[in-house]
Amino acid sequence: MSRVGNMAFHTKTPSGHDVHVDASPEVGGMDSAARPKELMLVSLLGCTSMDVVSILNKMKVKDYEYEITANGEIAEEHPKVFTKIKVTYKFKGKDLPKEKIEKAVRLSQERYCFASAMLKKVCDFSYEIVYEEAE
Incomplete structure (x- = not known):
């Protein structure tokens, strides 16, 4: 650097x-x-997104829109580490296969995503899945 x-x-x-x-x-x-802390969240979102989309591709899930966000709380004292992170997965589509989506997200969170695994060791970590039905 x-x-x-x-x-x-x-x-x-x-x-x-x-x-x-x-x-x-x-x-x-x-x-x-970008700030280094922002890039840490970007890394997390990229890691889990690649897992989820890859798993959904293997499950032959198509025709959906996907968006992901993360919000983090940071300690007030130095080192100003993340104390809490929440990831929100957003899927939009018609007749979304929720069981497959939930399995893909769970596999990413519990087995594959290195960034989630690391961050879970140091802060309160949670996620949610939000669905929006397309017209």
């Missing part, structure tokens, strides 16, 4: 992709990139 500004940094991942991080102006940054 190399410093490219006051609080801005750049690195390349082992697979060769660029990653930039920066801080907010309140702590000397330029707000030019």
